[in-house]
Amino acid sequence: MLNIKDLYYSYTKDESYAVKGVSFEVTEGEIFGFLGPNGAGKSTTQKVLTGLLPMQKGKAFVAGVDVRKPNEKLFNSIGVSFEHPNIYKKLSGYENLDFYRKMFSVPTEDPMKLLRLVGLEEAANKKAGGYSKGMKQRLVFARSLINKPKIWFLDEPISGLDPTTANHIKDVIKRKKEEGVTMFLTTHNMYIADELCDRVAFINEGKIALVDSPRNLKLMYGEKIIKVEYTENGQIKKENFSMIKDEDKQKLNKLISEGKIETLHSQEATLEEIFMKVTGRGLK
Amino acid sequence: MKRILSIFKRDLQNSFRDNLLLYMIIIPIILTIGLKFFIPSTQSASSQFALNEALGNEVIEEFKKYGKVEIYSSNEEISDRVNDIDDIAGITKNEEGNFELILEGNEDYETERIPKMIINDLQGVYLDTVNFEINDIGATTPPIALYGALSIMVTAIMLGGVTTGFNIIDEKESGTIKALSVTPMTKFQFIMGKSFLGLVLPIVHVFIIVWIIGIFTPNSLLLLLMTVVSSLISLLIGFLIGVISNNQISGIANMKGIFVLLSLSVIGAMLLPLDKHIFLYWSPIYWSFMGIKDILLNDVTSTKLLINIGAILALTGIVYLSTKNKIKQGLS
Structure with missing residues (x-):
């Protein structure tokens, strides 16, 4: 669904590239995470792929359309959920979606159905300018689904949302994956990437440093250690057990069978730790 | 066409819900009503x-x-x-x-x-000791009503374009241009949709003004044509204000500057003798003013009409050529 090869982009149109030779592929129904700190080139890549920025160098095909020549088919196939809530403040939530759907030449979703999906049905006829930040974000999220996109670009989809709403949005994303929608998710939030993405790409200073599934990365970069808290003689003790050494495995089995364990954590690496290991910088 | 009409409808909704734009829409009508009711002498000149x-x-x-x-x-x-x-x-x-x-x-x-x-x-009684006659100079509309209505019409035409400009500012401020850019809507459709309001509003205003003041012209189609042609320069100015202004405040500031310049040509057209009008030829608004005046006075000829329309189009063309890159860039 997405086929990108040696993509370069320079805002100053010289050798100072914001994106340098980025290549990757995303298959149908996959959620592909683009993970990187601010200014790493995530948004620039997404803008080029959605036609917001012109192609300068390299090759990019989205839904089989050459991004160098974006056409009606491309825009009918994609949905873009922007990070910043760019909505018509003087129009109601319903009017925002109703206006937007008329821009497409494919069958569209019922605006009310989408508002219900993101929990805005009661505010459907209220001016969007009076919405809270979270409500505006949900409206943008709903709008990006209006044309039933085959490829869905999500830019920080749960940024600024409270935990309940964020979980609701994540559920919608998972449901859309089940329906076969391909997703390109840009974020610097490692938890959402870990939870939702089939594969993630680490991008830093315009270059992709690594592409793999979160599970593989964690196995590859994590330690084979289990951190345990247990009670002994009425006191709580903390100890690390190797998952490889026989002696540690036996001791751990004993603690489990005696029912002394209070807490138990495997020590696989987080995506943020892996990112730091690979790029030498954090995700913030 | 569906997209163009949807953009027009959205702009219309937005204009009626935005206090500043609503003011721009109703002020020509309020001024006309003022002219009609608070200047009694507008009718007594004849x-x-x-x-x-x-x-x-x-x-x-x-x-x-x-x-x-x-x-x-x-x-x-x-x-x-x-x-x-x-x-x-x-x-x-x-x-x-x-x-x-x-x-x-x-x-x-x-x-x-x-x-x-x-x-x-x-x-058959002649009281006056001197002979006199009443000359009919063909003026059926009092000058105050005519020039008052003309000034409001030209203002309405200019405000039509400005309304378009402020709707563009609204799109820029809210970032909705970006959202529209990832739909199949083309730039041409966006420009046409935005222009629709700037064309429709002046037409509605001009005919409401004519109706309120009671200047009935047999040349309604010519008046429509002149209004549409005059709206082109107003739209161009509106787009320019839209792309160079980042918010409503800077939009107002830019509008004031441009309006002061253009108003000079309207004031000049009313006050200067005809042989001095050559100093006003640079302004497309001057040609609009003169064109509409000829139509309302039923003093229009094919030559005059062609000169007025030709001058407006030529000057609009010059302004377009010198600003098109700026506008194109601003809408990207």
């Missing part, structure tokens, strides 16, 4: 008479030669009409069959004198 129908056709026809005639069936109705805010002389006959003039008492000298002269003429 002679008008309120006649009792009992005077008979011969008398009525005679009065029609000298001005606008209104027919009433009773003296009470004539008195009511005379009491209205403008100057009008009431003429009837008393029980003895003599002509009687009904006046408020505060009319100007001519309002009283002209009907007296006509009556004397009808009776």
